[in-house]
Amino acid sequence: MRLEGKTAIVTGGGRGIGEAIALALAGEGCSVAVAGRTREYLEKVTGRIQASGRDALAVVCDVSDPGSVEELFAQADERWGKLDILVNNAGQSHSELLHRLPLDTWKHMLDVNLTGTFICSQAALKRMLPRKSGRIINIASTAARIGFRYAGAYASAKHGVLGLTRSMALETATSGITVNSICPGWVESDMLHQAIQTISAKTKRPPEEARQFLANESPQKRIIQPEEIALAAVWLASEEARGVTGQAINIDGGQVMS
Numbered sequence: 001m002r003l004e005g006k007t008a009i010v011t012g013g014g015r016g017i018g019e020a021i022a023l024a025l026a027g028e029g030c031s032v033a034v035a036g037r038t039r040e041y042l043e044k045v046t047g048r049i050q051a052s053g054r055d056a057l058a059v060v061c062d063v064s065d066p067g068s069v070e071e072l073f074a075q076a077d078e079r080w081g082k083l084d085i086l087v088n089n090a091g092q093s094h095s096e097l098l099h100r101l102p103l104d105t106w107k108h109m110l111d112v113n114l115t116g117t118f119i120c121s122q123a124a125l126k127r128m129l130p131r132k133s134g135r136i137i138n139i140a141s142t143a144a145r146i147g148f149r150y151a152g153a154y155a156s157a158k159h160g161v162l163g164l165t166r167s168m169a170l171e172t173a174t175s176g177i178t179v180n181s182i183c184p185g186w187v188e189s190d191m192l193h194q195a196i197q198t199i200s201a202k203t204k205r206p207p208e209e210a211r212q213f214l215a216n217e218s219p220q221k222r223i224i225q226p227e228e229i230a231l232a233a234v235w236l237a238s239e240e241a242r243g244v245t246g247q248a249i250n251i252d253g254g255q256v257m258s
């Protein structure tokens with residue numbers, strides 16, 4: 001058990017990549033607060049964690065709302081009295097060319113994907129800095145490394161997540177805290193299924209072709225599984241990764257090679 005006695009908050013932990021991360025952290029001995037917008041999803045995940053003999057807390061939270069985030073961290077404080085690991089995983093994407101993108105949608109993409117990561121990280125740092133210990137793991141994207149047509153606002157926000165990661169890593173480098181990003185390529189989740197539907201509808205091609213088109217963006221020509229991301233998050237959260245900070249780790253079948 002690499003994370004015995006540790007406590008974590010995973011945002012967007014009710015489904016998809018966040019669910020896999022919450023389960024993997026718990027599988028290594030961690031107590032996990034699973035946060036997201038939909039209580040039903042959260043309780044399904046916390047039920048599985050509790051059934052495995054670990055402690056878990058389901059907290060409804062909108063990461064773009066500072067009051068809601070403060071309530072999430074307060075509930076974790078009350079339950080465990082300390083926070084070791086924050087995984088900023090909550091995210092949304094939107095498909096539109098930039099010249100047609102409504103300003104409100106641009107702002108929403110930045111609010112959820114970038115500002116949400118900042119708000120949660122700030123709350124975590126306030127708790128981690130006095131203890132000189134902690135891990136912040138941000139789930140960015142290959143869209144943080146390269147531009148993407150039809151995903152300009154999402155890519156801009158995810159590029160911002162890398163800037164935030166690197167800046168926080170510098171500010172915490174001598175405080176026993178590491179801050180890193182994981183940059184997944186296409187991962188099997190509702191976000192992928194939504195992209196497949198959008199491409200299929202726009203191109204009038206069958207969903208299997210749209211799926212293969214996205215898989216082909218990776219030299220491995222395959223979709224990554226959520227558990228592959230979760231294993232990297234566990235490693236970054238572990239003591240073994242104490243020398244790793246300010247990094248952006250691509251898990252994308254070789255789509256981005258830098």
Ligand SMILES: NC(=O)c1ccc[n+]([C@@H]2O[C@H](COP(=O)([O-])OP(=O)(O)OC[C@H]3O[C@@H](n4cnc5c(N)ncnc54)[C@H](OP(=O)(O)O)[C@@H]3O)[C@@H](O)[C@H]2O)c1
Pocket residue numbers: 011012013014015016017018035036037038039041061062063064088089090091092093112116139140141142183184185186187188189190191192
């Ligand atoms: N799937 C991919 O191909 C892929 C690739 C690269 C990066 N990513 C990133 O990986 C992360 C997880 O994505 P996923 O693929 O697992 O997507 P997903 O299946 O659509 O899940 C998104 C999660 O984020 C939560 N969420 C969205 N907006 C939120 C908000 N304002 N406050 C709190 N929670 C919110 C959702 O909560 P509810 O369930 O309550 O709605 C859900 O748990 C995201 O940051 C995404 O950008 C995904």
